[in-house]
């Protein structure tokens with residue numbers, strides 16, 4: 001992690017310099033994501049009508065997010081009736097403290113954790129480790145990242161940037177296993193470690209993909225079965241979930257589960273889809289004795305209060321917007337320096353962690369709109385980047401930049417002055433080679449890597465005028481040519 | 482029909498042939514082309530940078546200039562999107578909202594206008610060569626232009642059109658983004674241009690000159706052999 005003294009915007013530029021010139025890594029990420037695209041296109045095509053599925057999903061999430069209080073309370077009532085406990089955490093500290101206190105009160109020693117970006121968001125692992133608890137990530141990708149001491153690279157594919165040999169080397173170094181090139185063997189190595197972790201753990205921690213209000217259950221969807229073991233084996237379970245994950249009805253999952261799988265990984269359905277309604281009930285043979293749900297606000301209500309960008313809370317964290325984002329593909333996930341990478345991360349991070357410090361992410365976009373086009377729940381992602389830029393300029397205009405745009409507007413409001421200025425373009429083109437790519441080149445950040453076009457002698461204005469003149473004289477000469 | 486051209490600042494100074502090609506194509510079809518001298522910039526640069534007051538100051542001038550136009554035609558999908566999609570948003574709840582919406586309603590992107598308004602696909606153009614087409618993002622995703630340029634190119638005699646793998650991938654221009662984050666912008670240009678080169682095309686055609694400035698800028702520095710052309714230039718050639 002970079003020291004706080006380095007502002008995130010500077011860290012971003014530095015990391016982007018490094019990652020955008022890492023050709024092999026960029027190529028590998030692109031390859032992986034093009035495989036994703038192929039799978040996704042194939043699965044997406046099996047929907048009778050993806051467009052209306054999308055519209056339906058947006059409508060349901062709109063309903064849920066706009067009645068958040070009502071649906072969350074409905075969940076709480078049903079869930080606590082079965083003996084579950086609900087804690088409402090307004091920020092990360094409250095969420096961490098609740099989990100730490102619980103662990104202490106119950107004499108917990110080791111914890112197994114399945115994938116939860118909310119855990120990353122509140123820096124849960126660091127807090128638990130600092131108090132001396134053993135914590136093991138049970139999702140294979142997350143486990144690899146934990147061994148590596150690195151944050152997830154992508155919130156759905158945590159270690160997608162690593163090559164197989166890098167993973168094998170990591171296992172060799174950290175676990176003392178023999179080198180291997182077989183994905184199955186690598187999985188088996190991790191599985192051996194993880195099996196032990198499930199059995200030893202006295203607390204399991206998970207996230208949750210959907211909160212179902214109607215039945216008071218949480219839905220977890222995964223491919224490895226690790227979340228099932230994480231919830232099912234330890235005596236105490238804690239699910240840490242963002243409040244926006246709610247859907248009104250159980251039936252809504254009939255749409256959302258295949259949709260999340262399709263958009264997220266290109267699968268029809270993920271391998272394991274489970275519903276959890278609380279602790280083990282009398283007569284049941286498995287499940288935890290205690291089941292806690294920690295609902296995390298952590299500034300989500302700030303986003304809720306913004307009618308323009310509220311739809312960002314519809315996000316089902318499928319990761320599709322990252323997968324199609326040309327910025328993500330070229331700079332990778334770590335460059336963002338955020339819990340949530342990619343386009344949706346650039347939209348929500350300023351709301352979660354402050355616009356001033358994180359506005360650069362909204363600036364670092366060509367606004368191509370591939371994210372919005374792909375988002376299964378129809379979030380207006382790239383326009384929100386534009387809105388963040390507007391809000392940032394209004395909140396605290398950058399002195400130099402504001403002056404520049406005022407001068408720009410001054411010129412563009414005065415056609416005569418503008419025409420006069422453009423007359424110098426050909427001259428500028430003529431003189432430009434003298435200073436090109438030097439310190440005084442005003443377009444150096446362009447010319448360092450790209451040619452700047454030459455301005456022809458006659459502008460369009462001039463040519464059009466000449467063309468009109470020629471036409472009039474042709475007609476006054478009787479149209480003869 | 483009376484067609485009023487919006488020729489953005491960079492086409493005016495850097496790519497005048499693109500504007501002239503549009504004039505030729507339209508005149509050959511029998512339309513009257515106008516170019517109001519007092520137009521300057523659509524206001525997109527300050528708009529995209531978040532300075533909406535300054536953008537409105539510039540945009541309101543253009544709204545006044547184009548008030549009486551019958552059809553506003555833009556040679557750049559990006560500036561076209563500014564008129565058509567972003568003016569209504571920029572002036573939402575402002576005194577000039579109705580005028581902004583009126584401008585939006587009569588603005589057309591060049592290829593959409595030919596194919597969907599005039600119903601013309603064959604312009605009798607002839608152009609020898611192997612080419613690939615780049616979809617400018619604003620044209621593609623803000624205006625929904627995908628098929629019209631291809632329809633037009635299909636009818637150009639002598640032209641062989643090969644789709645590239647990354648046709649819909651952004652070239653990395655993005656206005657001020659290209660100079661604020663030159664490293665990312667250039668990496669994106671490289672991906673785009675590699676895809677162009679894979680088609681072995683001699684020409685890359687687009688309906689947006691701003692993308693072509695980026696693509697051409699990278700190609701001319703690194704490759705040199707692939708040429709950039711605006712759709713209008715191809716359609717005007719005989």
Ligand code: SF4
Pocket residue numbers: 263314315316317318319320321322344371374375376377378379381
């Ligand atoms: S914003 Fe949309 S595409 Fe991106 S992760 Fe969320 S749901 Fe998926």
